Amino acid sequence: MKVLVATEKPFAKVAVDGIRKEVEAAGYELVLLEKYTEKQQLLDAVKGIDAMIVRSDIIDKEVLQAADQLKIVVRAGAGYDNIDLEAATAKGVCVMNTPGQNSNAVAELVFGLMIMAVRNFYDGKSGTELKGKKLGIHAFGNVGRNVARIAKGVGMDIYAYDAYCTKEAIEAEGVKAVDSAEELYKECNIVSLHIPATAETRNSINYDLVNLMPKGGLLINTARKEVINEADLIRLMTDRPDFKYVTDIMPAHHEEFADHFPGRYFSTPKKMGAQTAEANINAGIAAACQIVGFLRDGNERFRVNK
Ligand code: 3PG
Numbered sequence: 001m002k003v004l005v006a007t008e009k010p011f012a013k014v015a016v017d018g019i020r021k022e023v024e025a026a027g028y029e030l031v032l033l034e035k036y037t038e039k040q041q042l043l044d045a046v047k048g049i050d051a052m053i054v055r056s057d058i059i060d061k062e063v064l065q066a067a068d069q070l071k072i073v074v075r076a077g078a079g080y081d082n083i084d085l086e087a088a089t090a091k092g093v094c095v096m097n098t099p100g101q102n103s104n105a106v107a108e109l110v111f112g113l114m115i116m117a118v119r120n121f122y123d124g125k126s127g128t129e130l131k132g133k134k135l136g137i138h139a140f141g142n143v144g145r146n147v148a149r150i151a152k153g154v155g156m157d158i159y160a161y162d163a164y165c166t167k168e169a170i171e172a173e174g175v176k177a178v179d180s181a182e183e184l185y186k187e188c189n190i191v192s193l194h195i196p197a198t199a200e201t202r203n204s205i206n207y208d209l210v211n212l213m214p215k216g217g218l219l220i221n222t223a224r225k226e227v228i229n230e231a232d233l234i235r236l237m238t239d240r241p242d243f244k245y246v247t248d249i250m251p252a253h254h255e256e257f258a259d260h261f262p263g264r265y266f267s268t269p270k271k272m273g274a275q276t277a278e279a280n281i282n283a284g285i286a287a288a289c290q291i292v293g294f295l296r297d298g299n300e301r302f303r304v305n306k
Contacts (some may be wrong), residue, residue: 001026001027001028001029001050001051001206001279001295002013002028002029002031002048002049002050002051002069003023003028003029003031003049003050003051003052003053003288003291003301004032004033004049004051004052004053004122005019005030005031005032005033005034005052005053005054005284006033006036006042006045006046006052006054006055006057007033007035007053007054007055007057008035008036008037008055009035009055009056009271010034010035010275010283011055012277012280012281014277014280014281015277015280015281015283015284015285016032016284018284018285018288019053019068019284019285019288020044021239021284022122022138022160022288022289022292023288023291023292026099026292026295026296028050028051028292028295031045031049034044034115035082038075039058039062039063040064042057043062043063043066043142044066045122046063046066046067046070046143047066047068047069048068048069048099049067049069049070050069050070050072050295051070051071051072051073051074051291051294051295052070052072052073052074053066053073053074053076053078053284053287053291054073054074054075054076054082054083054087054119055075055076055274056077056079056082056124056271057082058082058085058287059073059082059083059088060084060087060089061084061087061114064084064087064091064093064238065075065077065089065091067093067232070091070093070296071092071093071094071295072093072094072095072290072291072294072295073088073093073094073095073096074095074096074097074287074290074291074302075095075096075097075098075287076098076143076283076284076286076287076296077097077098077101077274077283078097078098078099078100078102078103078142078143078196079097079196079197079223079224080095080097080304081196081197081198081226082273083095083174085304085305086305087099088305089162089305091302093305094294094300094303094305095303095304095305096287096290096294096300096302096303097143097225097302097304098282098283098286098287098290098302099141099302100142100221101279101282101283101286102147102273102274102276102280102282102283103141103142103145103146104146104278104279104281105273105274105275105276105278105279106143106248106273106274107143107146107147107149107150108146108150109222109223109248109272109273110143110147110150110220110222111147111150111154111190111247112167113220113246113247113248113266114130114190114192114220114246115130115299116194116246117218117220117244117246118190118218118232118296120128120263121263121266123195127158128216130154130156130190131153131154131155131156132156133157133189133190134156134159134161134189134190135147135151135155135156135157135188135189135190135191135192136159136161136183136184136185136187136188136190136191136192137151137158137159137160137161137175137191137192138160138161138162138181138191138192139160139161139162139165139193139194139195139196139223140160140161140162140165140170140173140175140221141162141165141220142193143194143223144160144162144192144194145173147192148160148173148174148175148195152174153281156230157176157177157178158174158175159175159177159178159184159187159188160175160176160177160178161177161178161180161181161183161184167179169265181209182193182209182212185209185212185213186212186213186214188213188214189213189214189216189217189218189221190217190218190219191210191217191220191222192220193205193219193220193222193223193227194222194223195223195224195227196223196277197223197224197225197226197227200302201227202226202227203224203226203227203228203229204227204229205219205221205227205228205229205232205233206229206232207229207233207235207236208216208300210232210233210236211236211239211240212241213243215242216242216243217240217242217243217244218243218244218245218246219233219243219244219245219246219300219306220246220247221246221248221249222247222248222249223248223249224249225249225250225252225289226249226274228247228251230251230253231253233245233251233257234253234256234257234260237260237261237264237265238258238260241248241264243264243290244264244265245257245261245264245265246265246266246267246279247266247267247268248268248272248273249267249268249271249272250266250267250268250269250270254267
């Protein structure tokens with residue numbers, strides 16, 4: 001059996017070593033395709049491969065067609081919007097993710113971005129502190145929960161909204177649960193996005209919603225760029241010179257944001273939330289173990305294409 005690690009943005013070496021150990025202990029062969037720049041390289045690499053570990057790499061119909069022996073693809077991470085689930089199901093390929101494995105890394109980056117923004121990107125001007133400020137966590141999954149844990153230590157007043165999580169479950173974590181996204185944005189000085197990119201959430205962060213935020217509002221996006229209505233956000237930041245946006249996923253209109261809103265906008269050049277040795281090890285090794293469990297024992301825990 002051949003297991004391919006196809007990562008345009010590679011894991012730390014220590015994580016690859018750990019993946020290799022798991023794969024080889026099961027008697028399988030590890031194949032590496034790192035830092036590839038052309039889709040053709042991926043199309044060539046998937047031929048004859050039984051299992052695959054990917055990150056945000058695009059696994060579309062064409063890639064799945066080319067993968068003539070593929071049985072399973074594991075997204076080492078949380079969001080699997082980069083994988084064509086329908087095409088995978090049609091080809092009989094199992095798709096899994098590794099929920100929770102990189103969530104602390106993403107949550108820590110939220111605070112890196114948050115502090116940078118409230119301290120005016122370190123430009124020497126007086127900023128504000130986080131203590132006592134109202135933080136809104138939009139979606140209370142693994143990352144949202146870690147954000148809440150860290151925010152408690154910082155002394156923030158924490159609110160959350162999650163369409164799929166009960167108020168009781170949120171409040172059990174010592175976080176104030178609100179009834180709607182509108183209520184969250186209205187209440188909070190800072191909102192941190194943790195919703196996945198789905199048909200329902202795409203473009204859902206729009207002018208009317210974000211405009212509910214109080215003066216001096218800060219929106220932090222470590223989730224997906226697709227959830228933002230970029231035209232709306234540009235209009236909002238034009239109308240509201242008090243508003244800041246920081247993101248770990250470069251917007252399609254990055255140049256426009258950067259040109260129009262200096263001192264109020266920042267994007268990492270490449271998504272960095274999960275890019276720590278620890279997260280790479282956790283997610284990479286979990287992915288390898290899930291592949292071995294599936295191929296050897298038929299274990300389908302964490303399957304996302306039912
Ligand atoms: C995830 O969905 O797990 C995060 O967005 C991390 O993505 P990455 O593995 O491409 O850094």
